[in-house]
Amino acid sequence: MDPLKHVEKELKKCVKCGACRAHCPAFAAWQREPAAARGKVALAQHLMKQDITLDDQTYLAMSKCLLCGSCVEKCPNEVPTDEIVIAAREALAQRRGLTTFHKAVGRVIRNRKLMNFGAFAAAILGPLFFRKVPATSGLRLRFPLPFVGGKRHIPQLAKKPFLNRHPEVIPGEPGKPRIVFFVGCMTNFVYTEVGEAALALFRHLGCTVIIPKDQQCCGLPGMSGGDLATVRELAEKNLAALEKYEADYIMTACATCGGALHKFYPLVVGKRNPELMARLKAIAEKTVDAAQLLQQLGLHPAETGAGEKLTITYHDPCHLRTRGITRQPRELLQGAPGVELTEMEGADKCCGLGGTFNVYHYDTSLKINAGKSEAILKTGAEAVVTGCPGCMMQLSDGLKQAGARTKVMHTLEILARKLH
Amino acid sequence: MLESRIIDALKEIVGAENVATETQDLLCYSYDATQMEFLPDVVVYPGNTEEISRVLMLANGESIPVFPRGAGSGFSGGSLAKGGGISLVTTRLNRILRIDQENLLAEVEPGVVTEHFQLEVEKLGLFYPPDPASLKFSTLGGNVSENAGGPRAVKYGVTRDFVMGLEVVLPTGEIIRTGGETYKGVVGYDLTRLLVGSEGTLGVVTKIIFKLLPYPEAKKTMLTTFDSIDGAARAVSTIIGNKIIPTTLEFMDYATLQCVDRRFNLGLPVEARAVLLIEVDGDRELIEKQAAKIHEVIKPLGLVEFKVAKDAAESEALWKVRRLVSPSLRDVNPDKYNEDIVVPRSKVPDVIRRIEQIQKKYDIPIVNFGHAGDGNIHVNIMIDKAVPGMEEKAHEAIAEVFRAALDLGGTMSGEHGVGLSKQPFIPLELSPTQIATMQAIKKALDPNNILNPGKMFPVG
Numbered sequence: 071m072d073p074l075k076h077v078e079k080e081l082k083k084c085v086k087c088g089a090c091r092a093h094c095p096a097f098a099a100w101q102r103e104p105a106a107a108r109g110k111v112a113l114a115q116h117l118m119k120q121d122i123t124l125d126d127q128t129y130l131a132m133s134k135c136l137l138c139g140s141c142v143e144k145c146p147n148e149v150p151t152d153e154i155v156i157a158a159r160e161a162l163a164q165r166r167g168l169t170t171f172h173k174a175v176g177r178v179i180r181n182r183k184l185m186n187f188g189a190f191a192a193a194i195l196g197p198l199f200f201r202k203v204p205a206t207s208g209l210r211l212r213f214p215l216p217f218v219g220g221k222r223h224i225p226q227l228a229k230k231p232f233l234n235r236h237p238e239v240i241p242g243e244p245g246k247p248r249i250v251f252f253v254g255c256m257t258n259f260v261y262t263e264v265g266e267a268a269l270a271l272f273r274h275l276g277c278t279v280i281i282p283k284d285q286q287c288c289g290l291p292g293m294s295g296g297d298l299a300t301v302r303e304l305a306e307k308n309l310a311a312l313e314k315y316e317a318d319y320i321m322t323a324c325a326t327c328g329g330a331l332h333k334f335y336p337l338v339v340g341k342r343n344p345e346l347m348a349r350l351k352a353i354a355e356k357t358v359d360a361a362q363l364l365q366q367l368g369l370h371p372a373e374t375g376a377g378e379k380l381t382i383t384y385h386d387p388c389h390l391r392t393r394g395i396t397r398q399p400r401e402l403l404q405g406a407p408g409v410e411l412t413e414m415e416g417a418d419k420c421c422g423l424g425g426t427f428n429v430y431h432y433d434t435s436l437k438i439n440a441g442k443s444e445a446i447l448k449t450g451a452e453a454v455v456t457g458c459p460g461c462m463m464q465l466s467d468g469l470k471q472a473g474a475r476t477k478v479m480h481t482l483e484i485l486a487r488k489l490h
Numbered sequence: 491m492l493e494s495r496i497i498d499a500l501k502e503i504v505g506a507e508n509v510a511t512e513t514q515d516l517l518c519y520s521y522d523a524t525q526m527e528f529l530p531d532v533v534v535y536p537g538n539t540e541e542i543s544r545v546l547m548l549a550n551g552e553s554i555p556v557f558p559r560g561a562g563s564g565f566s567g568g569s570l571a572k573g574g575g576i577s578l579v580t581t582r583l584n585r586i587l588r589i590d591q592e593n594l595l596a597e598v599e600p601g602v603v604t605e606h607f608q609l610e611v612e613k614l615g616l617f618y619p620p621d622p623a624s625l626k627f628s629t630l631g632g633n634v635s636e637n638a639g640g641p642r643a644v645k646y647g648v649t650r651d652f653v654m655g656l657e658v659v660l661p662t663g664e665i666i667r668t669g670g671e672t673y674k675g676v677v678g679y680d681l682t683r684l685l686v687g688s689e690g691t692l693g694v695v696t697k698i699i700f701k702l703l704p705y706p707e708a709k710k711t712m713l714t715t716f717d718s719i720d721g722a723a724r725a726v727s728t729i730i731g732n733k734i735i736p737t738t739l740e741f742m743d744y745a746t747l748q749c750v751d752r753r754f755n756l757g758l759p760v761e762a763r764a765v766l767l768i769e770v771d772g773d774r775e776l777i778e779k780q781a782a783k784i785h786e787v788i789k790p791l792g793l794v795e796f797k798v799a800k801d802a803a804e805s806e807a808l809w810k811v812r813r814l815v816s817p818s819l820r821d822v823n824p825d826k827y828n829e830d831i832v833v834p835r836s837k838v839p840d841v842i843r844r845i846e847q848i849q850k851k852y853d854i855p856i857v858n859f860g861h862a863g864d865g866n867i868h869v870n871i872m873i874d875k876a877v878p879g880m881e882e883k884a885h886e887a888i889a890e891v892f893r894a895a896l897d898l899g900g901t902m903s904g905e906h907g908v909g910l911s912k913q914p915f916i917p918l919e920l921s922p923t924q925i926a927t928m929q930a931i932k933k934a935l936d937p938n939n940i941l942n943p944g945k946m947f948p949v950g
């Protein structure tokens with residue numbers, strides 16, 4: 071079946087009013103209609119009608135979307151362009167095959183054995199990793215990436231992945247919530263301190279924290295390339311891992327993983343695999359963002375977050391903002407003694423990472439990010455705080471390129487300052 | 491298809507990276523908000539006046555149609571390349587050239603987005619009032635060419651009232667300036683007024699001098715609910731009859747309210763049959779008095795609820811009712827024709843009654859809302875194109891709506907323009923002599939009929 075059939079109704083909703091031009095970060099960067107949501111919807115409509123010939127240009131046009139959901143949030147007709155773009159990329163992949171890069175991504179995120187952090191980095195961080203990998207390394211041969219950029223600053227990789235550090239079940243007080251922690255690749259391999267902070271905070275609240283060992287990549291990198299077979303495989307494995315334990319909540323500290331579990335699993339995977347829908351929905355309903363849950367469970371940041379004076383500014387990750395989680399992290403941060411929050415201009419604007427977008431369009435991704443760095447620097451804050459490890463990597467890169475020393479931190483790190 | 495020689499010449503003028511011929515590019519410049527589609531042969535993004543002039547000289551010499559385009563948010567197909575040709579996109583000309591605080595004016599390029607300009611002048615305590623609902627994405631060049639208006643037109647007027655002067659590239663490639671930087675000026679014909687609203691058929695606007703105002707000290711928003719449409723309509727003329735000119739007088743009929751309520755649960759009183767969103771601005775003390783006076787004079791007209799916003803957040807909440815209209819409409823039917831007739835203010839109740847009759851006659855849902863303060867009503871004919879015969883019925887209904895507006899001394903379109911959508915109806919409003927006069931002007935400026943051909947005038 072043509073994947074675009076899954077969004078046939080949605081495609082009709084777009085009346086080409088152009089409102090997305092005001093909100094689409096890709097359009098802001100390119101200033102050309104094919105980059106705007108409206109343009110991509112138009113292309114998808116024609117892809118479905120099969121009245122245009124496919125070539126590399128079609129791929130290129132469809133690749134210009136960060137799946138950030140900014141347009142979806144603001145569209146007067148509620149057109150789900152993110153869902154449409156995923157379907158269009160799937161259709162392109164079916165008709166012409168996956169790109170080399172996305173084949174590589176799929177191979178790695180699907181394979182538990184390959185999923186050590188070297189391979190992870192090669193696939194997900196692609197170009198950034200390759201600066202550290204010698205040109206003779208087999209990794210490079212395995213993942214020939216023609217678009218490796220040389221400028222990128224890459225984060226330090228953790229010595230030991232988060233998932234290997236803790237037992238599967240960390241019991242809390244009886245009667246307190248049982249929480250399954252969906253860790254995500256970035257936290258597992260790069261920002262392990264975010265995982266540690268999450269653990270410390272929920273243990274402080276007396277919760278039982280369960281970290282299923284056989285959890286996988288959420289699959290969003292595959293989804294963003296149109297490799298829905300891989301995403302389905304991962305979703306099924308994750309379902310099994312997450313269902314294994316009786317739990318009150320499934321908690322994520324990564325906005326993107328949260329977005330995948332909460333929104334894209336039912337919306338994209340469920341639509342294509344109706345037999346999984348009920349289970350996907352059950353997982354989606356239980357999925358909460360860490361900051362949201364901490365507030366809900368009554369965390370007092372005054373007890374856990376006290377520390378030296380620190381001026382901060384907060385960046386809204388797209389996949390928290392579009393789920394309405396903007397107030398909670400700010401309120402918690404402001405409650406932490408010593409922390410002083412100054413809002414930046416355009417805190418709600420996308421940082422430009424966009425899953426694998428930054429690999430295809432590194433320069434544009436940087437351009438989007440440059441505006442972000444400028445806004446951060448204008449506040450004079452010592453640290454920029456956010457709720458997504460993906461954004462953290464992108465923000466760090468941008469700030470380093472701008473020659474700034476601003477720290478990049480996760481909300482949970484600030485909230486757990488006293489617990490370390 | 492254009493010869494490669496022409497494409498090369500265009501590349502030579504604007505640079506190869508600013509010429510697009512790939513199918514995906516052409517597709518993305520084939521539509522506007524009317525949902526019609528016509529593929530151009532090439533999309534060109536010039537960077538300055540001289541390049542536009544050279545493109546037009548080339549096109550004029552070779553008789554290639556050129557279609558100026560801003561954001562492509564037009565509601566009448568004005569920017570569409572019907573028959574093929576060059577889509578000339580102005581969005582690279584996006585600089586605010588100067589804001590002159592002593593003379594209260596600004597000079598801009600046409601590709602500047604309306605809201606961006608507004609925010610920039612507001613930083614200096616200045617005010618550019620025209621506020622089409624598309625202001626977050628439409629371009630100022632598009633606003634000038636369509637003579638766009640918005641809710642604030644009641645008090646401040648439309649785009650035309652703020653244009654002091656223009657720089658324009660004529661279809662033959664010559665560059666002229668019209669008007670200037672002075673409020674007064676009577677030398678020669680008023681070409682500025684001719685060009686504003688000319689829908690890109692007479693020249694390409696490359697610079698605009700706008701008049702600015704001081705930003706008003708304060709504003710006050712009121713949401714008023716009536717038990718009849720008549721009450722709401724009479725409220726409009728009563729308020730103005732009492733020598734108060736609000737900034738905004740937005741009106742929503744019962745069908746509109748039902749749509750919004752079904753989806754967003756507004757909690758309106760059960761007696762509600764029409765709503766007026768009223769805003770006054772100006773001196774802080776004065777607007778308090780005006781709000782009190784408005785309440786007093788509309789009370790006897792079947793007023794069932796009167797809400798006043800205490801602060802900006804509350805004002806935003808009241809405006810939300812109006813903003814939710816668009817997204818709710820499609821629950822009635824998937825497709826719509828959005829017409830924007832105007833009648834003299836006092837005739838609003840009459841035209842609404844006529845539309846109710848038309849709705850009954852054709853059995854098609856019609857939802858009305860809009861700028862009651864200046865008699866500009868958005869008539870939304872809600873149809874389902876999948877239902878056989880419904881589209882044809884809608885066309886007949888539209889013609890009758892237009893006739894009703896004209897009978898009452900109004901016009902077919904207050905803001906959206908003629909473009910392609912209203913072409914067939916033009917003879918309803920304009921006499922053959924009027925049309926001939928306009929065509930003579932067009933011919934004088936565009937002898938080869940290359941600039942936005944096939945628009946505005948009746949075909950054949």
Ligand SMILES: Cc1cc2nc3c(=O)[nH]c(=O)nc-3n(C[C@H](O)[C@H](O)[C@H](O)COP(=O)(O)OP(=O)(O)OC[C@H]3O[C@@H](n4cnc5c(N)ncnc54)[C@H](O)[C@@H]3O)c2cc1C
Pocket residue numbers: 086087088522523557558559560561562563564565567568569580600621622623624627628629630631632633634635636637638639640641689690691693694695696905906909942
């Ligand atoms: C959701 C929505 C709400 C809207 N609300 C309003 C409203 O409240 N009031 C209103 O008046 N309109 C409204 N419109 C219609 C539209 O936004 C306006 O007509 C706007 O002025 C068009 O600007 P644009 O940049 O999109 O122009 P385009 O659609 O690109 O072009 C419009 C016309 O102007 C010509 N043109 C554009 N730039 C130039 C130039 N530099 N020189 C010469 N000709 C040029 C084109 O050839 C075309 O004929 C709305 C549209 C939408 C989709």
